[in-house]
Amino acid sequence: MPGKNPPVRSEEGSYVSYVIGIDLGGTKIIAALADENGRILGRATAETRAHEGAEKGLERIASTVEAAALAAGLGPRGAAAIGIGSPGPLDIRRGMILDAPNLKWKQVPLRDWLVQRFGRPVVLTNDCKAGGLGELRYGAGRGAREMVYFGIGTGVGGAVIQNGQITYGHTLNAGEIGHIVVDLDGPDCACGAQGCLEAIASGAGIGRAGERLAREAAARGAALTEETPGARLLRLVDGDPTKVHGGHVAQAAAAGDPGAQAIMMRAARAIGAAAGSMMNALGPEVVVIGGGVMAKNAEAFLPVIQEVAARVALPGCGAPVKLAALGEESVVMGAIALALDLAKGQG
Numbered sequence: 001m002p003g004k005n006p007p008v009r010s011e012e013g014s015y016v017s018y019v020i021g022i023d024l025g026g027t028k029i030i031a032a033l034a035d036e037n038g039r040i041l042g043r044a045t046a047e048t049r050a051h052e053g054a055e056k057g058l059e060r061i062a063s064t065v066e067a068a069a070l071a072a073g074l075g076p077r078g079a080a081a082i083g084i085g086s087p088g089p090l091d092i093r094r095g096m097i098l099d100a101p102n103l104k105w106k107q108v109p110l111r112d113w114l115v116q117r118f119g120r121p122v123v124l125t126n127d128c129k130a131g132g133l134g135e136l137r138y139g140a141g142r143g144a145r146e147m148v149y150f151g152i153g154t155g156v157g158g159a160v161i162q163n164g165q166i167t168y169g170h171t172l173n174a175g176e177i178g179h180i181v182v183d184l185d186g187p188d189c190a191c192g193a194q195g196c197l198e199a200i201a202s203g204a205g206i207g208r209a210g211e212r213l214a215r216e217a218a219a220r221g222a223a224l225t226e227e228t229p230g231a232r233l234l235r236l237v238d239g240d241p242t243k244v245h246g247g248h249v250a251q252a253a254a255a256g257d258p259g260a261q262a263i264m265m266r267a268a269r270a271i272g273a274a275a276g277s278m279m280n281a282l283g284p285e286v287v288v289i290g291g292g293v294m295a296k297n298a299e300a301f302l303p304v305i306q307e308v309a310a311r312v313a314l315p316g317c318g319a320p321v322k323l324a325a326l327g328e329e330s331v332v333m334g335a336i337a338l339a340l341d342l343a344k345g346q347g
């Protein structure tokens with residue numbers, strides 16, 4: 001039912017009635033229709049079921065969009081534009097998923113498929129970049145033009161926002177904040193380097209450090225006491241270090257395990273060091289930290305991140321560090337922001 005919402009005049013003078021934003025996640029798809037102020041008109045979610053393959057996945061994206069449109073009482077083909085945030089690595093220029101490890105999809109022409117399906121212009125970006133833009137326009141970075149975003153989850157992603165837009169750089173791959181090296185002699189990273197922020201501060205990195213700690217504790221055998229670093233962690237996994245995940249480390253730290261506490265504090269300090277370094281390099285107005293691991297550990301992490309970042313930032317380079325405000329909505333809101341920019345001719 002296009003026309004139910006009369007077109008409204010945008011600040012820039014073009015006419016945009018509504019757009020569609022999509023968050024393609026490893027486990028969940030979120031689609032939403034929004035007006036030109038980013039107000040949600042209709043929303044729908046579905047499981048991604050990535051293991052069923054890209055073809056079925058694309059159909060599920062389309063049906064989630066249709067369900068969101070139905071909830072809004074509007075037709076998807078009446079949208080001014082569609083934005084989508086997807087796990088990478090992507091080829092932004094060709095609008096393709098190249099080889100996304102957490103979807104196990106390869107060479108998927110996501111943008112063109114959506115263009116064909118809905119007959120509307122489509123813009124694709126990485127999920128973390130969309131998350132950063134969402135926080136800038138509608139969340140913790142509201143009002144800023146220069147921002148750095150960290151997404152601390154199973155992995156670590158991020159976004160550099162300059163002059164209100166996502167920075168892609170000459171390579172179109174800028175903003176890979178998770179692979180800033182914070183410890184030259186640190187643990188191996190999935191990317192092949194050593195001591196990346198992701199290897200130390202991601203949920204997966206925290207889990208691997210926890211597994212090492214639990215092995216060391218287990219090796220003590222009879223000498224193990226309640227106060228031994230890793231003892232409480234080992235008990236949480238019934239004595240089996242291979243079962244340790246990031247969440248166990250956080251739980252053991254909260255219960256007073258000094259070894260687990262050291263792993264968590266190292267993660268927070270690494271984020272702080274990277275945040276302060278980004279302040280020195282880019283001069284943002286604000287640094288926003290989001291992602292599931294950050295949300296779960298915000299109380300313990302944020303003061304440490306702020307303290308270390310302030311110490312690393314040079315005089316005249318400091319910026320406030322804030323917690324993300326949109327939770328799991330940040331990616332879909334960023335996709336909406338991108339669609340609005342595209343519709344207004346700024347994408």
Ligand SMILES: [Zn+2]
Nearest residue numbers: 179189191196
């Ligand atoms: Zn790395």
